[in-house]
């Protein structure tokens with residue numbers, strides 16, 4: 001069983017890298033941010049307050065079908081996800097589902113904020129993907145344009161900075177590089193180059209594990 005943990009801030013490219021690693025190693029992949037996004041969107045639909053722990057906890061009981069809702073992908077839902085994810089009971093409610101996925105018999109790849117630190121601290125390989133705030137905002141800008149939106153660069157930068165601050169400063173499972181993780185800064189790397197670098201880092205970590 002091989003578990004690969006991919007963590008990093010918003011729009012760093014961790015999902016792109018996790019999916020590419022999943023194809024390369026033939027493993028299933030879980031985007032754990034979608035779980036928090038589903039909770040955020042459910043609170044909104046129920047007319048609750050994402051900053052109230054009881055409202056957010058009640059929303060953890062969402063229907064699985066919600067995970068396929070394209071509305072989850074918006075920046076607004078990303079911010080809601082970041083707000084509900086500060087509540088310890090919300091994090092606890094989502095832990096088992098992630099650990100069950102991580103410990104599938106054949107192994108798995110998970111991407112998120114706390115995979116290498118909390119969900120799978122004993123993962124066989126850990127990557128922390130990052131990129132500068134400006135580069136990440138440019139990626140969101142390009143995404144929005146491609147989907148017919150009218151993005152504003154200053155708002156995107158402000159949203160990303162607010163999300164980074166909230167994700168890194170919360171008391172429970174804050175975003176940080178896990179012990180044993182390799183840093184992969186994709187600021188100056190095209191997607192293919194970032195993927196090749198990630199594969200090289202994971203191969204080296206898996207090789208190191210085998211020697212132990």
Ligand SMILES: Nc1ncnc2c1ncn2[C@@H]1O[C@H](COP(=O)(O)OP(=O)(O)OP(=O)(O)O)[C@@H](O)[C@H]1O
Pocket residue numbers: 008009010011012013014015016017033139140143186189190191192194
């Ligand atoms: N190295 C790269 N160079 C250029 N664009 C990239 C790179 N990596 C990813 N992208 C693009 O940036 C956007 C965000 O990437 P991705 O969704 O993988 O990030 P993420 O960290 O998973 O985001 P989030 O978790 O906040 O949803 C996508 O449009 C993706 O194609």
Ligand SMILES: Nc1ccn([C@@H]2O[C@H](COP(=O)(O)O)[C@@H](O)[C@H]2O)c(=O)n1
Pocket residue numbers: 010011032033034036037078081082083085111112113114115163167
């Ligand atoms: N393991 C995780 C994954 C996500 N979050 C929170 O959800 C927000 C949205 O995540 P995306 O990866 O889809 O951008 C994110 O900003 C985090 O607040 C988390 O706490 N733990």
